Amino acid sequence: MAIDDPAQGTDTSDRTPDTTPDPSTPATSAPTPPTPDPAPASLWGALRPLVLRLHFYAGLLIAPLLLVAATTGFLYSLSYQAEKVIYRHELRAPVGDRTVPLSDQLDAARAAHPEGTVTSVRLPSEEGATTRVLMSTPDSEESKSLAVFVDPYTAEVRGDLVSYGSSGALPVRTWLSEVHRHLQLGEPGRVYSELAASWLWVVALGGLLLWTGRKRASKRALVVPERGTTGRRRTLSLHGSLGTLAVTGLVLLSATGLTWSAYAGGNITAIKDQLGSATPVVSATLDSGTGGAGGTGAGTGGGHEGHESMPGMDDMEDMEGMEGTHGTHGQGGTDIGVDLAVVAARQAGLDGPIAVTLPTEGNGYVVAQIDNQFPVRLDSVSVDPADGMILDELRFADYPVLAQLTRIGIDAHMGLFLGLPNQLLLAALALALILLIVWGYRMWWLRRPTKERRLSAGRPLPRGAWRKVPLRVLLPLGVAAALTGWFLPLLGISLLVFLALDGVLGLRARARAART
Numbered sequence: 001m002a003i004d005d006p007a008q009g010t011d012t013s014d015r016t017p018d019t020t021p022d023p024s025t026p027a028t029s030a031p032t033p034p035t036p037d038p039a040p041a042s043l044w045g046a047l048r049p050l051v052l053r054l055h056f057y058a059g060l061l062i063a064p065l066l067l068v069a070a071t072t073g074f075l076y077s078l079s080y081q082a083e084k085v086i087y088r089h090e091l092r093a094p095v096g097d098r099t100v101p102l103s104d105q106l107d108a109a110r111a112a113h114p115e116g117t118v119t120s121v122r123l124p125s126e127e128g129a130t131t132r133v134l135m136s137t138p139d140s141e142e143s144k145s146l147a148v149f150v151d152p153y154t155a156e157v158r159g160d161l162v163s164y165g166s167s168g169a170l171p172v173r174t175w176l177s178e179v180h181r182h183l184q185l186g187e188p189g190r191v192y193s194e195l196a197a198s199w200l201w202v203v204a205l206g207g208l209l210l211w212t213g214r215k216r217a218s219k220r221a222l223v224v225p226e227r228g229t230t231g232r233r234r235t236l237s238l239h240g241s242l243g244t245l246a247v248t249g250l251v252l253l254s255a256t257g258l259t260w261s262a263y264a265g266g267n268i269t270a271i272k273d274q275l276g277s278a279t280p281v282v283s284a285t286l287d288s289g290t291g292g293a294g295g296t297g298a299g300t301g302g303g304h305e306g307h308e309s310m311p312g313m314d315d316m317e318d319m320e321g322m323e324g325t326h327g328t329h330g331q332g333g334t335d336i337g338v339d340l341a342v343v344a345a346r347q348a349g350l351d352g353p354i355a356v357t358l359p360t361e362g363n364g365y366v367v368a369q370i371d372n373q374f375p376v377r378l379d380s381v382s383v384d385p386a387d388g389m390i391l392d393e394l395r396f397a398d399y400p401v402l403a404q405l406t407r408i409g410i411d412a413h414m415g416l417f418l419g420l421p422n423q424l425l426l427a428a429l430a431l432a433l434i435l436l437i438v439w440g441y442r443m444w445w446l447r448r449p450t451k452e453r454r455l456s457a458g459r460p461l462p463r464g465a466w467r468k469v470p471l472r473v474l475l476p477l478g479v480a481a482a483l484t485g486w487f488l489p490l491l492g493i494s495l496l497v498f499l500a501l502d503g504v505l506g507l508r509a510r511a512r513a514a515r516t
Contacts, residue, residue: 043473044213049465055206057498058199060444063437065196066203070437072180074430077415077423079173087170090161095128096153102131102339102356108155109133109148116146118358121338122168122370124152125353134163144174167372167414190262191490197257198264198491204243204250211240232446239439246432253429256413259406263489277402282394284363284382334386341365341383348390352377359385372416378407463506 084091106118116135124131131152134145147163147170150156164174182189212222222244226237258264272278336344338356345354345367357366368380378396383389396404408417415423466474485492 043470046468046470047473048210048213050469051206051209053463053465055203055210057502058203058206059437059440061498062196062199062203062494063440065192066200066433067437068183069180069193069196070430070433072176074427074434076173076176076180077426077430079176080415080423081420083170083173086172087161090149090159091130092128093130093151093153093156093158096151099152100155102342103337104155105131105150105152106133106338108150108157109135112157113137113146113148113160116148119145120355120357122355123342123353125371130158132163132168166370167416187262194258194261194264195490195494197254197261198488199494200257201251201254202491204247204254207240207243208247211244214240232443235439235443235446239436239443242432242439243436246429246436249425249429250433252409253413256409258488259410264487264491267487267489272400272402272406275400275402277400279403279406280394280399282366282368282380282382283392284357284359284366286362286364286384286391335359336383336385336388338365340388341367341385344383344388344390345381348381348393350377350379350381364391372411373419374417376408376411376417463502 102121102123106121110116110118113135116137118133119136120134122132122134129152130149133148133150135148137146140146144162144164146160147168148160149158151158161170162174163170164177169177178184181193183192216222221241223241225241226233229237259268269278338358341356342354345356345365350367350369352369352371355368355370357368359365363382364385365383366380367383369377371377376396379394381393382391384391396407399407411417412422413426415426418425469477481495482492485495
């Protein structure tokens with residue numbers, strides 16, 4: 001993100017003295033005298049060099065990772081709309097007079113791909129949308145399924161594509177997601193994205209402190225670029241004002257991205273578990289002692305103990321001709337079929353888009369709402385395949401607060417929570433981060449010593465900034481940094497590497513100075 005110094009006034013304490021005129025400065029502009037260093041008693045005056053040095057090094061070394069994450073994130077945010085165009089034939093079907101039974105659509109998918117096993121099915125969310133039948137195949141990769149798209153009005157198979165994850169990402173979005181998460185390197189590649197997310201909030205908040213700590217005539221200058229300036233000062237103004245506007249979104253992106261990272265995500269999950277805020281899962285376990293009629297339904301979300309009859313169960317008897325003719329058989333050898341399982345879930349209050357997971361050995365149907373867009377509908381129930389009774393139900397409103405926030409945060413990070421506006425906001429944040437990085441590097445370049453004829457670049461603030469921080473502040477700051485480094489391991493490890501490298505370079509510089 002940020003590379004350079006949002007300095008107070010025209011403070012030049014962080015650059016090599018140079019009397020050569022800056023060619024980017026108009027000839028008519030009179031040189032501005034440097035602002036005196038803050039008084040030692042000023043806490044910000046003591047902290048500023050430390051924040052500036054951290055901001056400089058973090059921005060300089062982590063910015064390439066952030067640039068990759070921002071670029072792929074920008075493309076990913078636009079991939080939802082791209083999918084609708086690229087895969088229109090598979091996703092859409094001509095609207096007919098009536099839909100065929102869901103079991104017939106599953107049979108059509110099985111006939112088209114006899115090598116696969118149907119694991120779940122996503123019902124159309126609107127008129128003209130296709131049914132998505134998900135199958136596991138011998139060559140299916142982890143977290144991926146073969147999605148067979150079936151016309152719900154004719155049971156015609158319109159195509160098949162590889163589908164990834166709970167969001168049902170198709171090949172284009174899947175590829176961008178994998179590059180964004182691990183650079184197509186698998187689990188080892190996740191280190192890159194976690195390192196970028198771990199430092200993003202540090203760089204963003206550090207830049208905010210440096211920018212707001214400058215003296216200015218009005219607060220409007222915080223978010224409005226300065227007019228009539230050129231060169232480095234103009235770039236600094238653009239960098240600081242855009243960073244102030246984007247900082248909240250960038251910090252939220254960092255926090256939500258860390259929730260499902262490898263190492264920091266594990267710590268977050270452990271804390272949620274200790275607080276009793278783990279994400280609950282509906283129980284679909286069948287009671288073997290009743291031949292598949294689901295026992296207590298004891299699940300995380302609380303069940304319907306005793307299997308009281310649902311209102312409207314008489315309506316299901318009209319479809320008894322389908323019983324046991326389709327789907328996986330229950331433990332008792334009978335199966336009401338996927339159509340009746342959907343009816344049972346609808347009568348239990350699951351409206352809107354739903355997905356049905358078919359029964360497996362010892363487990364019944366699981367029907368879940370999949371509407372991640374605000375206001376979310378993410379309730380789920382399990383259905384006994386033997387008699388259609390509800391085994392267990394789980395309402396999103398009953399999730400622990402932390403589990404709800406985690407779910408909403410991840411969906412917002414992926415562009416699902418607010419639909420198209422969410423995706424456009426993510427694209428804007430990603431573009432802002434790209435610009436901040438480019439402007440940061442430009443400032444670093446413009447701050448180079450102009451007298452030197454060889455290739456050079458801007459220099460950081462001199463070492464020893466921490467010595468200016470009062471001990472009463474330095475000690476709590478060190479403890480906070482240690483705790484943060486423990487909780488975010490890649491942040492802590494990389495910070496230690498930075499310090500070690502800086503120390504080695506410092507010793508080398510002293511040795512060279514002693515020789516000369």
